[in-house]
Amino acid sequence: LRDRKSEVDCAVEAAKAFQDDLNRLSKFCEKTEKAIQLVENATIFTPSGTDLDYVRSQETETDQLAHALQTRWNDACSKEPSPDARLKIVSFTVCMPNSPFLLYKKVFWIIENQ
Numbered sequence: 001l002r003d004r005k006s007e008v009d010c011a012v013e014a015a016k017a018f019q020d021d022l023n024r025l026s027k028f029c030e031k032t033e034k035a036i037q038l039v040e041n042a043t044i045f046t047p048s049g050t051d052l053d054y055v056r057s058q059e060t061e062t063d064q065l066a067h068a069l070q071t072r073w074n075d076a077c078s079k080e081p082s083p084d085a086r087l088k089i090v091s092f093t094v095c096m097p098n099s100p101f102l103l104y105k106k107v108f109w110i111i112e113n114q
Helices: 002-041 049-078
Strands: 087-096 103-112
Touching (some): 002 049
Antiparallel strands (some): 087 103
């Protein structure tokens, strides 16, 4: 049981790190979109180059972050739970509408067979 708890704790920490990275990427995308809209809507004045400089300066780091997220997501989706004859895993999906993305969280219940 202690080993299971340790595995679940590791999975929770990995999920939190993944969500934090998604939030960083989302904030970057929002800031980039605003900078692009400023440039597109500039008719009377010349927009500040600092917004675009920020986008350019973060390009490499953001590409690496997006690639790392994609790799982690693919790895997580390809793993199958380890079979255990004594435990039955029941899962269901919960919608999380208050998240920055419309996320669905898979919840697992582990029921010990007697």
